Amino acid sequence: GQQLNQSPQSMFIQEGEDVSMNCTSSSIFNTWLWYKQDPGEGPVLLIALYKAGELTSNGRLTAQFGITRKDSFLNISASIPSDVGIYFCAGQNSGYALNFGKGTSLLVTP
Amino acid sequence: GAVVSQHPSRVICKSGTSVKIECRSLDFQATTMFWYRQFPKQSLMLMATSNEGSKATYEQGVEKDKFLINHASLTLSTLTVTSAHPEDSSFYICSALRGGALSEKLFFGSGTQLSVL
Numbered sequence: 001g002q003q004l005n006q007s008p009q010s011m012f013i014q015e016g017e018d019v020s021m022n023c024t025s026s027s028i029f030n031t032w033l034w035y036k037q038d039p040g041e042g043p044v045l046l047i048a049l050y051k052a053g054e055l056t057s058n059g060r061l062t063a064q065f066g067i068t069r070k071d072s073f074l075n076i077s078a079s080i081p082s083d084v085g086i087y088f089c090a091g092q093n094s095g096y097a098l099n100f101g102k103g104t105s106l107l108v109t110p
Numbered sequence: 111g112a113v114v115s116q117h118p119s120r121v122i123c124k125s126g127t128s129v130k131i132e133c134r135s136l137d138f139q140a141t142t143m144f145w146y147r148q149f150p151k152q153s154l155m156l157m158a159t160s161n162e163g164s165k166a167t168y169e170q171g172v173e174k175d176k177f178l179i180n181h182a183s184l185t186l187s188t189l190t191v192t193s194a195h196p197e198d199s200s201f202y203i204c205s206a207l208r209g210g211a212l213s214e215k216l217f218f219g220s221g222t223q224l225s226v227l
Contacts, residue, residue: 003155040119040201040223041220042114042203042205042218042219043154043203043218045216097144097156097159098144098156100155101153103152103153105151
C-alpha cells in the first residue's frame with residue numbers, strides 16, 4: 001500500500017497551545033481518517049472524513065478533508081498533557097485496507 | 111462499543127520457533143480482518159487481508175509461507191510467524207471490519223509485541 005506524507009514528524013509544545021498537523025498523498029482517497037496511538041497499544045479512531053471539503057470536529061479536535069481528496073489536516077486546540085501520543089492519518093479507498101501516514105509524535109509539557 | 115481482542119500482548123521467543131497471534135472480534139462478526147506490522151517509530155504497514163473462509167491476500171514483499179494467516183471463523187483470525195528470526199521482531203496489530211464499508215466500523219486490536227532472541 002501507499003504510505004502517506006505526514007508532517008510534522010514530531011512536535012513539542014506547552015499545555016494550552018494549539019496544534020496542527022497535515023497529511024498529503026499523491027493519489028486520491030475517498031475517506032480520510034485520523035488515529036491516535038499510545039505506546040504499546042493499537043490506534044484509536046479520532047475523526048473520520050467522507051466528503052471532499054468536509055470539516056468535522058470531535059471536542060477539541062477538528063479535521064478537514066481536502067478539496068482535491070489528496071490531503072487532510074488535524075487541529076487540536078488548547079492541548080492538554082493527555083494529548084501526548086502519536087497521531088496517524090490514514091487514507092482509504094475500496095477494499096477497506098488503510099494506508100497510513102508516518103505519524104506525528106506529540107509531546108505536551110504542563 | 112465493539113471490541114477486538116488480540117492475544118498475546120507480548121511474546122518473547124527463540125530464533126527458529128513459531129509464534130501464533132490471535133485476533134478476535136468479541137461482539138461482532140468480522141468477515142474481513144487485516145494484519146499490520148509496525149517497527150519502532152514507524153507507521154503501520156499492511157501485511158495481509160484475511161477473509162473468512164478463503165485464503166489471505168498478502169501485500170507485496172510479505173512472505174505468505176512465513177506469515178501464515180487463518181481466518182476459520184467470523185470472529186477469529188490468527189497470524190503465525192513461522193521460524194521466527196530477530197528481524198521479525200516487531201509490533202503486530204490486527205483490525206477487524208464490522209458490517210459495511212465505512213471506516214468507523216474498522217476496529218483495531220491492542221497489538222502484540224514480538225521479540226525474537
